Amino acid sequence: MGDSVVTPGIAEKALDPNEALGPQIKRILVQRILTNVLRPGERLSENELSASLGVSRQPVRDALIRLGEAGLVRALPQRGTEVTRIDLQSVDSGRFLREAAELAVIREAALRSKPSAIKTMEQIVSAQERAVKQEDHAAFLSLDDELHFTFAASIGHGDVWRTLQNVKLQMDRVRYLSLPDATPGKLLIQQHKAIIRALNARDPDSAQTAMREHLSELLSSLPRLVRKLPDYFDGSASA
DSSP states (O other), X not given: OXXXXXXXXXXXXXXXXXXXXXXXXXXXXXXXXXXXXXOTTOEEOHHHXXXXXXXXXXXXXXXXXXXXXXXXEEEETTTEEEEOOEEHHHHHHHHXXXXXXXXXHHHHHHHHOOHHHHHHHHHHHHHHHHHHHTTOHHHHHHXXXXXXXXXXXXXXXXXXXXXXXXXXXXXXXXXXXXXXXTSOHHHHHHHHHHHHHHHHTTOHHHHHHHHHHHHTHHHHHHHHHHHHOGGGEESOOXX
16 A cells, blocks of 8 residues: 555535535535545445535435546445546546646736736735645645636636636646645745746746646656555556
């Protein structure tokens, strides 16, 4: 068995009785899987989940069906449900789609982002620096998502980032595993600052180059993670 890893999770919101329970439970379980509170290969019990969440089995079952469609869990005949291992092909596909979208976004942002939007980006990076000092990896990655959403929203394309959420779930599992050892937060902050400098300079070529370098960081950290945690992955990573 590979080394065990537990990444601190983001605090979960209490269930809202005025909202459908299935989607809320799905969000909770997705967050637990992404942050390795629920680890690859771990068995999930509808009874235990419903008891711990204080709900009936039906919304838990509905949530698990949706997680299965997203590739995060799989049903085992007569044995319940299991958290899937991280599929490396899905990681690569998610990275490919994200890179294609974000390179287009950042090029346009270099031409069109308003100074107020760029100021917001700088404030998010400052908050990331504080998260690194506090070794709050979950907060760092939440801010990372906020920053990349802001890149897209600055040109009126926030929906592009929202659309990427489902296709990058397996990639996100790797992102949580990669901090802090495989991909130092300080390096990612330097890369974010390089992107923002290019936006301030209205330099779309430099913005794309900086974004491409930033997104390629996953490729360098992934083989190390596979060697360290082989039981967390399905497939093989390039050396």
